[in-house]
Amino acid sequence: MHLLESHEKITRLQTAGLVVRPDSPQLKKYYEILKNALHKHGVSLLVEAKSAEQLGVTGIPDEEMFEKSDILISVGGDGTLLSLSRRSYRYNKPILGINAGNLGFLTDIKLDEIEEFVDKIFEGKYRIDHRMVLDVTLISKINDKSLIAFNDIVLSRPSIEGMVNVDAYVTSHESHMAKKHLNRYYGDGVIVSTPTGSTAYNLSAGGPIVYPLTEAIIVTPICPHSLTERPLVLPADFEISFESEDETIIVVDGQDIYNLKFFDAICIKIASKGVRMIHRMERNYFDVLKQKLHWGSHH
Numbered sequence: 079m080h081l082l083e084s085h086e087k088i089t090r091l092q093t094a095g096l097v098v099r100p101d102s103p104q105l106k107k108y109y110e111i112l113k114n115a116l117h118k119h120g121v122s123l124l125v126e127a128k129s130a131e132q133l134g135v136t137g138i139p140d141e142e143m144f145e146k147s148d149i150l151i152s153v154g155g156d157g158t159l160l161s162l163s164r165r166s167y168r169y170n171k172p173i174l175g176i177n178a179g180n181l182g183f184l185t186d187i188k189l190d191e192i193e194e195f196v197d198k199i200f201e202g203k204y205r206i207d208h209r210m211v212l213d214v215t216l217i218s219k220i221n222d223k224s225l226i227a228f229n230d231i232v233l234s235r236p237s238i239e240g241m242v243n244v245d246a247y248v249t250s251h252e253s254h255m256a257k258k259h260l261n262r263y264y265g266d267g268v269i270v271s272t273p274t275g276s277t278a279y280n281l282s283a284g285g286p287i288v289y290p291l292t293e294a295i296i297v298t299p300i301c302p303h304s305l306t307e308r309p310l311v312l313p314a315d316f317e318i319s320f321e322s323e324d325e326t327i328i329v330v331d332g333q334d335i336y337n338l339k340f341f342d343a344i345c346i347k348i349a350s351k352g353v354r355m356i357h358r359m360e361r362n363y364f365d366v367l368k369q370k371l372h373w374g375s376h377h
Contacts, residue, residue, distance in 0.1 A: 086206045086354075088149060088172055091199070093122050095147030095171075097140075097162045098129040098178075099154025105178055108153045108189060109133050112176070115196035144169040149356065151175075156182040160331060163209075163228050163353045172206055174356040181369060183277055183290075186361050195358065206354050209274050210293050213349035214330060216341040217319075223341075225330055226349055229275030232329045233320060233338070234267035234300070242267045244322040244338075246297070252315035260318070265302035270295060270318065270346050277370070279332075285309040290363060293348060317347040 094116055098105045113123045124147060130137020144150065144166045150173045152159040159175040159182070166173070175185030176192060187195050198204055214231055216223040235242045246260040246268070271280040273288040276296055281287060285298030286309055293314035299307040312318060320326075326338035338344060368374055 087202055088199070088206075088356075091119075091121055091148045093124060093147050095124045095126065095143040095150045096129060097126045097150070097152050097154075097158065098133065099158045100128065101132065102154065102178070103132050103134075105153050106133050108176060108178060108192070109135070111189065111192050112151065112153070112196075115193045119196065119200050140165060144171065147171055149174060152185070153178050154185070155179045156184045159184045160228050161333065163211075164226060164331060164333070167211070167226055167353065170351060170354070172354040172356050181366065183366060183370065184274070184355065186358060186366070198358070199356070203359055205357055205359055207291060207357055208352040209290060209355055210272050210352045211349045212270070212272055212295070213347050215345045216328070216336060217343045217345055218341045223336075225334065227270075227275075227330050227346075228272065228353060229278050229331050230269050230271040230280060231344070231346060232267060232269050232279060232300075232332075233263075233344075234327050234329065236325045236327050236337075240325070241265060241303070242322070242326055243324050244268065244320045244326055247319045247321070248312065249317045249319075250313075250315050251317075257319075261307075263299055263302065263307070263320075264304070265307070266300040268320070269298045269300060271298065272296070277367070280309075286311065287367070295346065295348065314348050317345060319343050319345040 116123050124143045125135055125137045126140045126143050127137040150166055150171050152162045153176045176187045177185035212227040214225050214227050244263050247257050248260045249257045269280050269283055273290045273292045276288040280298050283298050283300045285296055288294055288296055295312040298309040321343045322338050328336040328338055
């Protein structure tokens with residue numbers, strides 16, 4: 079399925095699951111509005127245990143909530159939504175991000191828009207975007223470890239004075255290209271990013287902004303020692319892997335940390351399914367981009 083051409087709709091909506099940003103009891107009003115707006119349409123709202131605790135309501139364990147919910151809702155910023163997307167990934171439920179802070183790249187519904195948007199969901203006036211994620215495997219002789227990255231995988235130096243020295247290899251099954259040495263990255267590190275993650279760390283390291291519904295892998299060196307190093311965008315059927323003799327820290331989505339020295343390699347490719355995000359019909363990525371990055375405005 080082409081990522082841009084999703085006319086998919088939610089087939090059943092009887093139960094929604096909610097996660098809110100940690101340590102934010104002030105988000106109770108979002109919960110009340112959401113609960114009432116959904117209740118009007120006969121939808122019950124389940125709250126994940128940790129979120130329920132800070133809201134002062136009854137909650138259920140997250141796995142049970144992912145299982146029972148037809149859609150999942152995150153209230154907070156992009157970080158809250160990112161965490162929910164990763165934790166609920168294998169359940170493949172559509173996710174709605176409600177923004178309780180500054181304008182997010184992922185969360186676009188504000189407090190005063192909740193009621194109206196819930197009504198729109200029942201009128202079919204919304205869209206579901208499929209966001210590509212990366213399938214990450216830490217290769218080891220004993221036991222491979224598999225995880226997903228929604229934004230990025232960062233390979234970085236273990237200490238401030240050290241350097242990262244990693245070899246990158248690429249393989250493409252579709253174009254029958256066997257494993258090929260691509261580059262030796264020497265410097266502060268390398269970021270491997272999804273198009274969604276292209277506006278995160280990748281952007282501050284000088285990487286390109288890639289439209290979020292594209293399928294591509296973005297590889298950006300961090301402060302490389304050679305001036306010839308440049309960001310690279312690989313097509314969807316490529317796999318990239320890294321190996322190193324040195325200690326190299328691997329950070330996935332800014333949340334999980336591993337050390338490459340305990341593994342033979344890290345292998346990264348596009349996952350077979352993406353994350354389904356519920357958005358307003360009229361939401362335009364370029365408007366968000368202009369607003370967030372202050373494009374076209376006179377400073």
